[in-house]
Amino acid sequence: MKIAFSPCPNDTFVFHAWVHGLIPGAPKLDVTYADIDKTNHWAASGNGPEIQKISYAALPWVLPDYALIPCGGALGRGCGPLVLTKERTNAPSFITGKKVAVPSERSTAYLLFRLWEAQNVPGGVGEIVVIPFHEIMPAVHKGEIDAGLVIHEARFTYQSYGLNMMTDLGDWWESDTGLPIPLGAIIAHRSLDIKAITNWTRASVEYAWANPKVSRDYIMQHAQELSLEVAQSHINLYVNEFTENLGDDGVAAVSALLKRAAKEGLVPEFDEAMLRIE
Template structure:
């Protein structure tokens, strides 16, 4: 069976057991490591492996061909994307007409940013530029763009670039809705048995929690020069109860995000029975 997920510590931690044949009843897993922007495109083009980690922001475009798997993904609190500037400013209106870099236009981070901007930047944003997430902070630091929307471990490292925080979009979302932030989703082609895929992923999550040290070498092998401390922070932040089971609260968060985004014309509407 083929799967694509990122090299980020939360993904390698979650899938370590299945990828290394530690779940006796599960089929052999062939792994492709790919940034979420790439898997989003594969899913929308009906390409790529049968199972993929994509952004919840891309989900409305792919539900005709894929099922949402209720585990293995990333939702949480205190883990939202950040809006960063080179110089301190607490006034969102200062972004009016400015050039902003984002990691994807098919991501939860982008949807949160646009929903936040609709409330807080009355005169509208300027140019939106898509950059790989690891290039955004250097571009803000070097003055190539006015502001950057960052994700992943940038939460822990943006100070190293002497950047200033304008807004924590996770904090804004949680205050506005009371719900966790839906970030990364696991999807599987509709030809696969959802119950089987769910069982294998959930067992992989549970194995990771029961044997946390076993995945250390695998996590750090793919951690892109990240320190072990930052990798652990990353895992602790993004792997939580929603990774094991979306549950009612998780599904409510997904519906809230995609429902609001549809009203703003950012994504297609999802019928009630699709989630």
């Protein structure tokens, strides 16, 4: 069975047990490690692996063909994307008409940014460019772009680039809605046994929590030069109760984000019932 997820610590932590044959009855996985921008487009094209980690923002394009697995993903509080600048300012008006880099146009980070921008940036930003997330902070530091939208471990490392956090979009979303932030989703092609995949994924999450040190070498092998401390902080932030079970609160958060985005024309309309498996 083919699967694609990022090399980030939360994904390797979650899937370590399944990848290494530690889940009884689960099929062997053929893993592709890929940035979420790639998996978003693979899923939309229908040419990607059977199971993928994508952004929740990409769900409306793929729900007819892929089911949302209600575990294994990233959704939580205090873990939202940040808008960074080189200048020391917290004024959203600073980026009016400016050049802003984002990691993907089909990412939750992008949707949150556009929804926040509509409320807070008079006149809107200027040019939006898409570049890999690990290139954004260096580009802001060098002055090649005016602001950058960052995700993942950048929450813990942006100070090392001498950058300023203009705003935390997670804080904005939570204060505006009272809901957690939907970030990364696990999806599986609807031709598969979705309940079995859900059970194997949840078992892998539970194994990771019960045996946190077993996956350490695997995590650090793919951690893109992160320190062990930063990798652990990443896991602590993004792997939580919603990773084990999306639940009603998680589904409500996903629905709220995508409905707002659809109203603004950022994503297609979608059938909310398709967010749940039968």
